[in-house]
Amino acid sequence: MRDFENDHGMMIFGGMKAAEIADRFGTPVYVTDEQILRGNYRRIHQAFNKYMPTEIHYACKANTNLAILSILNQEGTHIDAVSIGEVLTSMKAGIPPERIMYTGVNVSDAELKALVETGCRINVDSESELERLAKITTDIPLSFRITPGVASGHSAKVMTGGKGAKFGVPFSRAVDTYARAKDLGFEVKGIHAHTGSGGLSTEPFTDVVEVLCGLVNDIESETGIQLEFLDFGGGIGVPYKMQEEEIDMDEVAMEVTEIVKDETKIKTLALEPGRYIVCDSTILLTRCVDVKDAGPKKYVGVDAGFNTLIRPAFYDSYHYVAIANKFNKACTAKYDVVGPICETGDYLAHDRVLPDPEEGDVIAIYNAGAYGFTMSSNYNSRPLCAEVLVNEGEAELIREPETIEELWRHQIIPERLRR
Numbered sequence: 365m366r367d368f369e370n371d372h373g374m375m376i377f378g379g380m381k382a383a384e385i386a387d388r389f390g391t392p393v394y395v396t397d398e399q400i401l402r403g404n405y406r407r408i409h410q411a412f413n414k415y416m417p418t419e420i421h422y423a424c425k426a427n428t429n430l431a432i433l434s435i436l437n438q439e440g441t442h443i444d445a446v447s448i449g450e451v452l453t454s455m456k457a458g459i460p461p462e463r464i465m466y467t468g469v470n471v472s473d474a475e476l477k478a479l480v481e482t483g484c485r486i487n488v489d490s491e492s493e494l495e496r497l498a499k500i501t502t503d504i505p506l507s508f509r510i511t512p513g514v515a516s517g518h519s520a521k522v523m524t525g526g527k528g529a530k531f532g533v534p535f536s537r538a539v540d541t542y543a544r545a546k547d548l549g550f551e552v553k554g555i556h557a558h559t560g561s562g563g564l565s566t567e568p569f570t571d572v573v574e575v576l577c578g579l580v581n582d583i584e585s586e587t588g589i590q591l592e593f594l595d596f597g598g599g600i601g602v603p604y605k606m607q608e609e610e611i612d613m614d615e616v617a618m619e620v621t622e623i624v625k626d627e628t629k630i631k632t633l634a635l636e637p638g639r640y641i642v643c644d645s646t647i648l649l650t651r652c653v654d655v656k657d658a659g660p661k662k663y664v665g666v667d668a669g670f671n672t673l674i675r676p677a678f679y680d681s682y683h684y685v686a687i688a689n690k691f692n693k694a695c696t697a698k699y700d701v702v703g704p705i706c707e708t709g710d711y712l713a714h715d716r717v718l719p720d721p722e723e724g725d726v727i728a729i730y731n732a733g734a735y736g737f738t739m740s741s742n743y744n745s746r747p748l749c750a751e752v753l754v755n756e757g758e759a760e761l762i763r764e765p766e767t768i769e770e771l772w773r774h775q776i777i778p779e780r781l782r783r
């Protein structure tokens with residue numbers, strides 16, 4: 365897990381004192397280090413492209429901030445999008461539609477029509493979607509998401525590739541579906557599968573690539589379709605705990621590309637990392653507002669709850685916690701870090717040893733860049749928080765904090781209720 369510099373007890377993030385960023389922009393606030401973000405993209409891009417041409421489709425569901433997308437656009441990223449909203453947001457950040465691949469599930473006709481208008485690539489999830497798309501157009505290149513029968517992930521909630529999953533064309537229907545697409549007049553270019561999200565083992569990647577390579581050859585021999593690209597999805601986990609090891613990207617790249625080159629005539633590989641690119645680029649800063657000794661438990665009460673970061677409450681996910689203005693000070697006791705939401709399930713961390721927390725301290729929650737802000741909500745009528753970008757000692761606001769008035773902007777009180 366990535367840790368940060370300590371300057372006389374102050375945590376340094378992106379060349380700045382984290383506590384000063386909190387003072388300047390208020391809390392809670394998500395803070396992203398541009399250099400880490402660019403470094404993550406380059407590391408994964410280089411690892412694969414060393415062996416064969418590989419497109420990195422950043423899974424923007426992890427973080428759709430326009431400034432972050434603009435940075436990744438400068439790096440040359442492709443995009444994995446899951447909704448028309450993500451497609452248009454990526455285009456707004458300057459990413460051309462040819463570099464955006466849409467992979468949806470249970471896609472409506474209205475969404476299909478809107479997607480076709482954008483000119484993005486469509487990765488079809490089902491036979492029903494194929495037939496409905498054919499009624500709109502057959503004049504676009506296609507690929508299919510296949511259910512590979514390989515599942516991975518940090519929680520059952522995010523495993524997507526197992527047999528019987530709601531995602532993808534069932535494996536047993538794959539060859540017939542490619543044949544049907546050809547009959548309908550589509551040019552079918554690729555094959556895709558995604559096993560799940562956030563596991564730290566490399567096996568699912570080689571397993572799913574083996575499955576897809578077998579299918580590529582079956583499709584060619586039974587339908588005559590020669591596929592050009594193979595996309596093995598996202599899901600590369602990152603360590604959230606100090607003692608966890610990170611996945612060796614070079615090893616994954618070498619193994620995966622070797623299988624593809626040995627077994628198929630595929631020219632281009634694609635993968636869809638979300639977490640790997642943004643997770644450790646961002647910390648969430650939240651201020652301690654209350655310290656409570658409740659007998660068997662001690663609490664650090666902070667101003668971010670599961671409205672701001674839902675992963676601990678929703679998946680029981682672990683996020684490392686430090687006090688940014690008492691960085692590397694001796695720890696005194698165990699605390700739960702809890703937020704302002706009126707539910708017992710509202711917590712950011714359980715049983716953490718921390719250095720004598722006090723009101724006003726700035727708490728840093730690590731690895732908050734993936735599925736942090738994008739999963740935040742207005743629950744308890746709390747406005748969404750700000751986002752800040754830091755780059756070599758300079759900080760810029762990249763999202764203004766929402767106001768309470770903005771929570772009402774789409775609501776209507778019927779005239780008869782105003783009397």
Ligand code: LLP
Binds near residue numbers: 558561600637
């Ligand atoms: N491709 C597809 C088709 C996906 O469904 C996903 C994630 C990805 C790529 C990117 O996966 P990644 O590389 O980020 O693991 N909210 C959960 C994670 C949900 C992931 C959903 N799909 C979390 O906070 O852990």
